Amino acid sequence: MREHYDALPKTQANYVPLSPLSFLTRAAAVYGADTAVIYGDTRRSWAQVLERCRSIASALRARGVQPGDTVSVLLPNIPEMFELHYAVAMSGGVLNTINVRLEAETIAYILDHADSRLVIADTAMQPVVQAAFAINGAEVPVVEVVDTVAGHSPVFGTDSYEDLVAAGDKTDPGVFPADEWDAIALNYTSGTSGRPKGVVYHHRGAYLMSMGTVAGWAVQNRPTYLSVVPMFHCNGWNHPWAMALVGARMVFTRDATPAKLFGAISEHGVTHFGAAPIVLSTMADYADAPSTPFDPPVNVFTAGAPPPAAVLEKSKALGLNIMQVYGLTETYGHVTQCLWREEWSGMDASEQAEMQAMQGVGFGMVEDCTVINRENGQPVARDGIQQGEIAMRGNVVMKGYYKSLDATAEAFEGGYFWSGDAAVMQPSGYIQIRDRLKDVIISGGENISSVEIEGALHRHEAVQAAAVVAMPSTKWGESPCAYVELRPGSSATEAEIIAHCRDRLAGFKAPKKVIFEELPKTATGKIQKFILRDKAKGLLAD
Numbered sequence: 001m002r003e004h005y006d007a008l009p010k011t012q013a014n015y016v017p018l019s020p021l022s023f024l025t026r027a028a029a030v031y032g033a034d035t036a037v038i039y040g041d042t043r044r045s046w047a048q049v050l051e052r053c054r055s056i057a058s059a060l061r062a063r064g065v066q067p068g069d070t071v072s073v074l075l076p077n078i079p080e081m082f083e084l085h086y087a088v089a090m091s092g093g094v095l096n097t098i099n100v101r102l103e104a105e106t107i108a109y110i111l112d113h114a115d116s117r118l119v120i121a122d123t124a125m126q127p128v129v130q131a132a133f134a135i136n137g138a139e140v141p142v143v144e145v146v147d148t149v150a151g152h153s154p155v156f157g158t159d160s161y162e163d164l165v166a167a168g169d170k171t172d173p174g175v176f177p178a179d180e181w182d183a184i185a186l187n188y189t190s191g192t193s194g195r196p197k198g199v200v201y202h203h204r205g206a207y208l209m210s211m212g213t214v215a216g217w218a219v220q221n222r223p224t225y226l227s228v229v230p231m232f233h234c235n236g237w238n239h240p241w242a243m244a245l246v247g248a249r250m251v252f253t254r255d256a257t258p259a260k261l262f263g264a265i266s267e268h269g270v271t272h273f274g275a276a277p278i279v280l281s282t283m284a285d286y287a288d289a290p291s292t293p294f295d296p297p298v299n300v301f302t303a304g305a306p307p308p309a310a311v312l313e314k315s316k317a318l319g320l321n322i323m324q325v326y327g328l329t330e331t332y333g334h335v336t337q338c339l340w341r342e343e344w345s346g347m348d349a350s351e352q353a354e355m356q357a358m359q360g361v362g363f364g365m366v367e368d369c370t371v372i373n374r375e376n377g378q379p380v381a382r383d384g385i386q387q388g389e390i391a392m393r394g395n396v397v398m399k400g401y402y403k404s405l406d407a408t409a410e411a412f413e414g415g416y417f418w419s420g421d422a423a424v425m426q427p428s429g430y431i432q433i434r435d436r437l438k439d440v441i442i443s444g445g446e447n448i449s450s451v452e453i454e455g456a457l458h459r460h461e462a463v464q465a466a467a468v469v470a471m472p473s474t475k476w477g478e479s480p481c482a483y484v485e486l487r488p489g490s491s492a493t494e495a496e497i498i499a500h501c502r503d504r505l506a507g508f509k510a511p512k513k514v515i516f517e518e519l520p521k522t523a524t525g526k527i528q529k530f531i532l533r534d535k536a537k538g539l540l541a542d
Contacts, residue, residue: 017180019203020210020241024050024086031247034222037079038268039252040149044079046247053083055168057090057175062167063141065117067092067175070186072116072140074098074107074125076254077227077236080145080161084120085231085240089184089203090174093117096186097232099522104131106196110188112136113198113403120145120161123152150254180204185235186402189329198402199329201235209332209396210242212365216337217301217323219272224249226264226273228256229301237274237301237333248272258286265298266290276304277311278521280322281464284314285487293319301325303334304526308458309353316349326359326433328419330398330411335366336431357455358432359390359423367394368416371425377414382425387434390423391416422449439529441470441478448509453480456504457511460497462490465519467527468511471536479541482511483532485519492516512541 016022027036028050037044044052065071071093075081081097088095096114098107100122111119111132120143121129133139143164144156154160177184180203188196213219225248229236243250251268253260256279264270280302283289300315303325315322325334338360344352362369369392371380380388397417400408411417422440423433434440434449441448450468457466464487471481482501486492494514501510520528 017177017182017203018207019089019177019180019184020206020238020244021086021089021174021176021203022207023210023241023244024053027244027247031222034247035249036247037082037250037252039079039254042079042149046244049083049086051170052165053087053090054172054174055165055170056083056087056161058168058170058172059164060088060091060093060118060168061175063118065091065093068183069093069117070096070114072096072098072111072114072119073232074100074119074121074129075145075231076100076122077231077256078122078145078147078149078252078254079250080120080147081231082227082240082250082252085235086244090176092175094183094186095235096188097235098188099230099232100125101522102128104128105135108132108135109195110198111140112138114186114188116140118143121156122147123155124150126155147254177203180207181399183399187232187234187329197404197407200399200402201332202399205332205396205398206235206238206241208365209238210245212363212396213238213242213334214245216363217272217299219246219248221246222248223271224251224269226251226253226261226268226270228253228261228279229274229276234327234329234333237303237327239274258283258289262286262288262290265294270298271296272299272301274301274303276526277302277307278304278465280307280315280320281311283320284311284318285464289318293317295319297321299323301334303327307357308455309350309357310455310458312356313349313353316353322356324356324359326431330417331392332396332398334363335392335394335396336360336362336369338430341428358426358430360430362392365394365396366392368392369394369431371423371431372416380425382427382429384424384426384432387422387424389437390419390421390431390433392419393417436529439469441468441480443473443476443478443480443508448480450480453482453501453505453509453511456501457482457484457497459504460492460500462486462492463497464488464490465527467519467529467532469529469533469536471513471539471541473512473541476541479512480509481536481539481541482514483519483535484514484516486516513539 027046032047036046036049071088145161184203185201187199297319324338326336327334371388373388380386422435453468465485467483470478473479497514520531
């Protein structure tokens, strides 16, 4: 009888709110003496990381940070940024990591919109932080991180990060959430279109994302993880929390240059890292890349934009075992993965790369990830042809948009989070993105995928990066316009690029105009197509 089951209540013994903070205390207990952090000459154990995080959390509370207060952080991928993923939450605060490549105006907007109570910033960020304060007129206390590995000296003239460590109580256990629905992080969208929106993560989602990542990536205990994904982007895809779960060795290089990445992989025996396709592209094109592939291969997640098959093929030749994953800021990062299928084993390298460029199937922590026809509300056919919008639901969908209930309701219409990505479902059940809905080019009534054209462009040996957008056409309504960034020392003509595409695509899909220039990108490697779309509006195809 149901009443007998219902008579058993939740108690402290059998119900604990889920939080990734528990991963750190476990890591210190299980892997306490083992190395957790590697940065320059710095080495810290998991026990030391826990003590430092407790000290910082204690010091933050002493400075007045209360549960629900926003603490904004402007740091590159260095150990302090990693520690703050735990310390801020352990103080009861909400971590707001800000893109360090943003200009002062946007930073000023975020600090104001996020109600930041405290800013923790790298020395190198002093000019832009001060400019942001001048814009919003509401100066916030600053704690400075002085990165001696980068050769920095104090410039803010206020408290330093190490002052927090020294002032706090390393035995203070910190504040764990009473409710797993409590906010743990506030992340602002990359701003590829208009003002960034504040995306709120909760402890439950961060916990489950970490567990799902470890399972889906099949991460063993004590991996060596190279921190490449910016921790200001989806909290590094939640990897700072996930890696504590398996007691990883965390390797930091501050800058993600090919020389530093290859050096770290070789020196420390890196087993895992995540990176945007643009990072993989720069590694593959690096003149001093290793002449022999890494053995054993290095396991790599790539996401942020559909990776060109050509980039995947080159990365594999370096000994990088690439898994394409897909997600958004609103979903804590990756929610689908392109799992390898045995039937791909007999294909050649080029065909395998085409398969691996798909977005795949949902991770285990995702309840549902599908492609829906918005006109009839039904899932699209598994034919690789019928197009719809990727929609998902589950515990790793954001809590909502900060201070924007209307936008939250719109995003969750019909019980799904709507991604804005146009995709098809292959017969295998694998999702494959065709385009952002706003990037689909409608030419003479035909839908043209900019992603498909970009894939063809990347097959040209002179092309380093490419983006395709719609431009007005007197005859067809819209036509494809390609913006191309060439490799250093390479050259190509417009006619040559168009002919290259015509050899690989239906004629109507080939770009009608090619413009050579450096492409505008976000810090996570996403090409800012809204800038290119605005430029293309002033062009006209015959």
